[in-house]
Amino acid sequence: MNNDNKSVNVEEAPIKSATLSTEMNKLYRNSNANPTLKFNLALAHGSNLNDSYVSKRYGINSYVSGDIIYSSLSALVKDAKLSADEIIDKAGNSVAAKIYFVVITDDGYEIKSNTVSIDLVDCDHSQVVDPTADKETAGNITEPTYCEICESKFNAKITKGDDVRYYNNLDEAAKDAQKSENEGCTLYPLYNKNGYGGQLVLKKKNGDGGQLVITEGNFTLKYAVRTAFSRPIIINGKAKLTVTGRCAVTAFENQDAFIVRGGDVTFDGLATGSNVTINGGNVTMAANNINCLTINGGNVSISSGGFAEIVTTVSDKVIADYIDPGFWVQDRGTKEWIDIYSLNKATASSTNGLTVRLCPMQIIKPIDTVYYTNGYYPDGIPSLQINAEPWYSNEVDAKVAYQWIAIDENGYETVIEGATDRKLSLENLTTGRYYCRLTYSNATTAGVSMKSDVVTATITECEHSGGEATCTKKAKCEICGAEYGEPLGHDYVVIKIVEPDYRNEGYSVFECTRCKDSYIGNRVPVKPIPDVEEIAVEKTTYNEVDISWKNISGVDGYYVECYVGNQWKQINCSADGDRVAAKLSGLSAGLKYKVRIAAYAGSFTAKFRCFYVDTVPSPVWNINTVKATDETVRISWSRNARADGYKVEWYINNQWSVKTVTGNNNISAVIDGLCAGTRYKVRVSAYKGDLYSPYTYGYIDTLPSKVTGITQTVTSSSFTLKWDKNESADGYTVQYYADGKWNEKTLVGNKKTTVTIGSLKGYKTYKVRIKAYKGELESTFDDIYITTAPTKVSGLKVKSAVDSKAVVIWNADTNADGYNVEYYIGGRWLEKTITDNKTAMAVLGGLTPYITYKVRVRAYKDNLYGDYSYTTVTAVLSPVTNIKVVSAKSNSITVKWGKNASADGYKVEIYKGGKWVKKTLKGSTNATVTIGGLRAGSVYKVRIASYKGANTSTYTYANVKTAK
Ligand SMILES: [Zn+2]
Ligand SMILES: [Zn+2]
Ligand SMILES: [Zn+2]
Known part of the structure; x- marks a missing residue:
């Protein structure tokens, strides 16, 4: 058939995908926690999926589970879970469990989820919470011992030394405990995971029917928890076992908790209502509380404890060792405790099933029957006493009668009168034989009578002998044990002297040369730790102070504390040889700090020594010159509020001169004794007490010295100043105020000490200053007022100059007081003073005509004289005057004229013959001449x-007429 061409109807699966995840990805193989793993199963499915008839199966590694039918999708998703045990079981030996789910619909569609991997590992149980760990004396713990990692709850543990191993079940632990390498270990049943009661579930094993069988080993089985077994623990073989722990150990349904078939077993301190059956072995029991002890064989020794029932089938053998009065049995019917007191032939019976075959009743004291009247009896005078003790003494006493019987040498018995107690004092007896009879009179035991052993009591005095006296004890009689004689007493000598130190008191050790007994005596008190001494401040800065003190040998150290910031601050210190040093740091400048030091040794501390240290003040700053003169400089600086004052120093004459300023508010000082115009180095240090801050340096400069020796001269237009040379100056500045401003002239170099200022006006007063300067500094000065001389006179001219006189004139000077007029005559200046300023003229006499004379005139005012104005004057002879004809003759004429004393003579000429005929007359007085030869x-x-x-003067002409 060829269906290739047939169209195919492809049906869509109802489930599209199944996605599996879980939040846990690790399981511990060796845990018994068996957690349930919840898986998240997410399903994608079409809307047409029928909600019912969906199932899943799961696969773990090679294992695939069968189908499980679920009624709905949501149930399937919600209940996707597996137990840890199942996962571990199905995964076999794999290191990981590969888990997937297959989701199946009822009509056959299925889809497989992805695979989730869960690692399967062994837990190292490194974080076990063990409530029994510190319970060495056992208890009634009802909390599980579990591992915090894997959550396993342990059924058992084995400890050996510090080694602890935990087990999920008791069988495995018991198996390990029996191994020879674990000899001496302790096996602990633990409160297990099954909750209340802590029932130990013993895993069934082939042939053992779930019983725990211990056949070997040498260990302790110790109960620290309330424990119950479903099956007995069987002990046989070569096991050497001690069972202990103050907890109830029971088996269910009245089974035996322990069956001893062999081995060496000690039950010590079981607090149990359980049954123990002993069929063989060697069993020692002490301090147990056992419900029913069944003894069918073996060797049993019971020293104490309680029993509700003892059943034995082997009579004498078992009970023969019951000699301890602390041993008791409870009547199972009445629940009352019953004393067992039985001589070897006596019996005691209970109302309900108690069977005691044999009980001893013996006289237990004295051990021997010799009584020395002077013997050693520390518990008082001995008495004969029997060992049985009534449980409820009041009640039993009322029902029991004691009789003490003496037997004489012939065997006759005599009841000792008044001896009705359990004890019979030997004090009043004589040597003989005695026994006690006990008779019950209560309802159940009425008439039961028991007879104790017969003892011989020998009453005698001891002749002490033997034994050796020691230092402290008398000799002890070897016969009766009494001490006799006197002790030797100690022979102490000092064998060691320990000097006291700062920690321990001193003492001497005394030792007896005989017995070596020693004691400590001659105690000397602990040496007091001395106060520290020689405290010294080694170094001080603004923020640190190094201190030191003398080391005290033998101390442990020192408490060094500095009070900073309102609290004592601990300071480290270190010893170096004889001294101890400490550095106080973090301090503030210029402050006082309290420090205290005490040495300590052990728990002893010496008294604190307190003292103060100061820090160096901060340096000053801003050294400024406030004012300088030529000999002094006042400087100032910033205030240091923590200083006591300041030390100011300046370097002069190759050394520092010092000036101290007290009080921190005083922040300036005058430095004096200086030379003018000089630069000095200065330095300032703030001090506090005897601590000085580092210097702050600066320079000061004195002013050049004031200019001295100033002299002034003035003219009409200038003044000239002179002064003394100023060695301290670089030069001079001369200032004068003119034209509304200061004008200045600077002279460089100190050698030139004169200056002339010109172009000034006369009669004017100028303010002038001379300052010496050095660099930029100027000396002090005084204002000088200089008044210029009167203005030079003007308009000086010769008004007339004839014969011996000249008149000079000038412009009047209204400012002047007057004038000096001088002309140079006869080799000197001839002065003429005019004492008013209006007379601006002067007549100069005594001149010789035709001689030129220098003339000068100056104005004066007060004592100032203006510049001279110069001119010259040259007088001429005045013309002849007053020519008169004295006589006229016809041929001569005599003429006369006024004489001129300034003249040397006269020249007389007459015009005659067409020419001037000259005749010279010598002498000024010859003013008459007669001219002849004239025509009448x-x-x-x-x-x-x-x-x-x-x-010659100008001619003066005249006409003369001769007489006829
Ligand atoms: Zn663990
Ligand atoms: Zn003695
Ligand atoms: Zn001694």
């Missing part, structure tokens, strides 16, 4: 001039 009645022209040397 003729008029002649005459001219006369006076002469001086070669100079």
